[in-house]
Amino acid sequence: MHRYILKRLLMLIPVLLCVAFVIFAFMDMASGDPVYSVAGPDATPEELAQLREEMGLNGSLLERYARYIWDLLHGDLGVSYVSKRDVMATYMERLPNTLKLASVTMVVAVGISVPLGIVAAVNHNSLKDTISMILALVGLSMPNFWLGLLLIILFSLKLGWFPSGGNTGFSSIVLPAFSIGVGLAALMARTTRSSMLDVIRQDYIRMARAKGVPERKVIRKHALKNALIPIITIFGVQFSNVLGGSVLAETVFAWPGVGRLVVDAIDQRDIPTVTGALVMTTLLVSIVNLLVDIIYAYVDPRIKGQYIK
Amino acid sequence: MKKKQRKSQQYKKRSMLAMMLRQLRKNKGAILGLILVVIIIALALLAPVLYDYDTVVIAQNLKERLQAPSAAHWFGTDDMGRDILARVVYGARYSLAVGLIAVLIALLVGVTLGATAGYVGGPMEEVIMRICDIFSSIPSVLMAIAVVSALGKSTVNLMIAVGIASTAPFIRVARAAVLTVRGEEYVESARAIGMREWQIVLGHILPNCISQIIVQATLRVGSAIISAAQLSFLGLGVPAPAPEWGSMLSSGRSYIRDYSYMTLFPGLAIMITVLSLNMIGDGLRDALDPKLKR
Numbered sequence: 001m002h003r004y005i006l007k008r009l010l011m012l013i014p015v016l017l018c019v020a021f022v023i024f025a026f027m028d029m030a031s032g033d034p035v036y037s038v039a040g041p042d043a044t045p046e047e048l049a050q051l052r053e054e055m056g057l058n059g060s061l062l063e064r065y066a067r068y069i070w071d072l073l074h075g076d077l078g079v080s081y082v083s084k085r086d087v088m089a090t091y092m093e094r095l096p097n098t099l100k101l102a103s104v105t106m107v108v109a110v111g112i113s114v115p116l117g118i119v120a121a122v123n124h125n126s127l128k129d130t131i132s133m134i135l136a137l138v139g140l141s142m143p144n145f146w147l148g149l150l151l152i153i154l155f156s157l158k159l160g161w162f163p164s165g166g167n168t169g170f171s172s173i174v175l176p177a178f179s180i181g182v183g184l185a186a187l188m189a190r191t192t193r194s195s196m197l198d199v200i201r202q203d204y205i206r207m208a209r210a211k212g213v214p215e216r217k218v219i220r221k222h223a224l225k226n227a228l229i230p231i232i233t234i235f236g237v238q239f240s241n242v243l244g245g246s247v248l249a250e251t252v253f254a255w256p257g258v259g260r261l262v263v264d265a266i267d268q269r270d271i272p273t274v275t276g277a278l279v280m281t282t283l284l285v286s287i288v289n290l291l292v293d294i295i296y297a298y299v300d301p302r303i304k305g306q307y308i309k
Numbered sequence: 310m311k312k313k314q315r316k317s318q319q320y321k322k323r324s325m326l327a328m329m330l331r332q333l334r335k336n337k338g339a340i341l342g343l344i345l346v347v348i349i350i351a352l353a354l355l356a357p358v359l360y361d362y363d364t365v366v367i368a369q370n371l372k373e374r375l376q377a378p379s380a381a382h383w384f385g386t387d388d389m390g391r392d393i394l395a396r397v398v399y400g401a402r403y404s405l406a407v408g409l410i411a412v413l414i415a416l417l418v419g420v421t422l423g424a425t426a427g428y429v430g431g432p433m434e435e436v437i438m439r440i441c442d443i444f445s446s447i448p449s450v451l452m453a454i455a456v457v458s459a460l461g462k463s464t465v466n467l468m469i470a471v472g473i474a475s476t477a478p479f480i481r482v483a484r485a486a487v488l489t490v491r492g493e494e495y496v497e498s499a500r501a502i503g504m505r506e507w508q509i510v511l512g513h514i515l516p517n518c519i520s521q522i523i524v525q526a527t528l529r530v531g532s533a534i535i536s537a538a539q540l541s542f543l544g545l546g547v548p549a550p551a552p553e554w555g556s557m558l559s560s561g562r563s564y565i566r567d568y569s570y571m572t573l574f575p576g577l578a579i580m581i582t583v584l585s586l587n588m589i590g591d592g593l594r595d596a597l598d599p600k601l602k603r
Contacts (some may be wrong), residue, residue, distance in 0.1 A: 028457040030455075141583040143576065146579065149565060149576065153572065241448065266458055275453075281448065282448070
């Protein structure tokens with residue numbers, strides 16, 4: 001198992017270097033030559049050359065990339081063109097908000113999806129099952145930013161229960177978390193249902209029923225526990241998706257997270273901030289994915305067995 | 310006797326795709342999805358007949374601005390006095406075109422790479438799959454944002470961005486599908502009679518993987534439409550004043566307090582379109598693998 005973790009960690013390094021290169025190259029294409037916009041129209045060629053060196057824009061793409069990675073290893077993501085602040089410091093300020101939103105979103109998603117999936121599986125092919133799965137399909141097809149707008153109209157503007165944006169305490173996280181969580185819940189409800197259906201048909205469930213275990217206990221103790229593995233996997237994948245994909249909800253609800261940082265930086269053509277935030281988010285998502293794989297291997301002895309061989 | 314023989318021959322001839330379509334016909338959800346998609350495509354095609362683009366869809370008419378839904382304007386009018394229904398109907402052209410072309414880009418690139426990886430194997434497979442890993446490590450919304458930022462805002466670049474962000478799943482599906490049929494006897498027979506490699510891949514391997522790829526494509530068109538709407542909502546998609554659903558939602562957001570219908574209808578259009586496509590995709594998936602249906 002330790003060897004597996006080490007191998008996965010080592011494999012992560014080249015992938016991350018390439019990911020950083022892809023993002024770096026895209027952003028380099030996007031920026032054109034930012035020296036002109038910073039220096040203004042009256043700058044002399046000497047001033048431009050000096051500024052280019054100060055901004056770290058001299059040299060070929062590969063040289064600049066190598067410098068970027070070297071700085072990144074030292075925790076330096078460069079300085080924002082707009083705010084002149086350290087990008088890493090700005091990112092770290094925003095990250096807790098995104099993590100908080102992602103965590104509450106996952107609570108919402110699990111809170112809706114697991115009961116819905118269980119009800120659908122236990123009442124297989126009944127009206128309850130059909131309604132649950134139609135709801136899941138609708139949730140899956142609804143763009144989360146539109147749902148966010150609808151939640152604002154109903155719960156903020158009409159009923160006044162929650163604020164429509166910003167970060168003003170726990171009440172302000174409820175609507176953005178629901179706007180992202182409903183779509184995830186739809187996906188997870190489908191997984192829970194099919195995983196429960198797989199387990200419910202197993203012999204040990206029939207055995208538990210035969211020896212007179214109450215149905216509630218059969219579902220909770222025997223079925224759900226064994227159906228959890230695919231649910232945990234999809235939970236992990238979705239958690240990293242939320243970390244990387246909360247851009248829209250953060251924009252709709254003016255939530256001061258990393259997603260909004262990226263969108264604002266793109267508007268202002270602040271390339272170091274966009275590049276830094278994208279690279280760091282990808283790094284974070286990759287680490288979360290790796291952790292999920294490791295947890296998965298620990299939870300399921302069969303998977304652990306594969307690596308012991 | 311003869312009749313019976315003919316029947317069994319016909320059965321043998323039936324392709325995987327034909328069997329999948331037969332199964333699909335039994336699925337009520339998929340049929341409803343198909344009917345809705347046909348209606349949406351018909352509306353998109355007929356849009357120029359129903360509304361004049363220059364005078365109704367994009368021209369400002371400030372006298373009629375911000376009117377609530379009425380008999381004259383079923384979905385109301387927006388902040389520029391434009392009929393929202395006309396814009397929603399025209400928007401279908403953009404969303405469907407972006408969704409379909411983006412998926413087509415992802416499909417062509419993904420299937421080519423995935424089939425090559427699965428068929429050739431060895432170091433080539435390793436390289437392609439690591440590229441696939443790299444592209445899957447970047448969250449798709451951020452990937453699309455990075456591509457649009459690099460290429461600039463336009464409808465074509467939006468298609469490319471969403472296409473690139475959707476490529477990785479096609480590489481995986483195509484590779485897995487090719488791996489399952491690569492060792493089949495008919496592939497070996499084709500090789501034995503001296504067919505060229507590309508002929509085997511195009512003529513024998515891909516046709517037998519096509520159903521999985523079609524299922525993936527149908528499910529992806531819906532998510533591509535949502536991705537495109539997301540980028541337009543962020544101001545990175547189809548430039549104004551074109552009536553794209555995502556950008557309509559973005560402009561409706563400024564008037565959400567008093568004119569919430571501006572936000573309602575474009576979102577509903579996205580949802581119904583994606584829902585219909587997902588219903589077809591689910592139906593196709595169940596038809597392909599009835600075990601999944603349950």
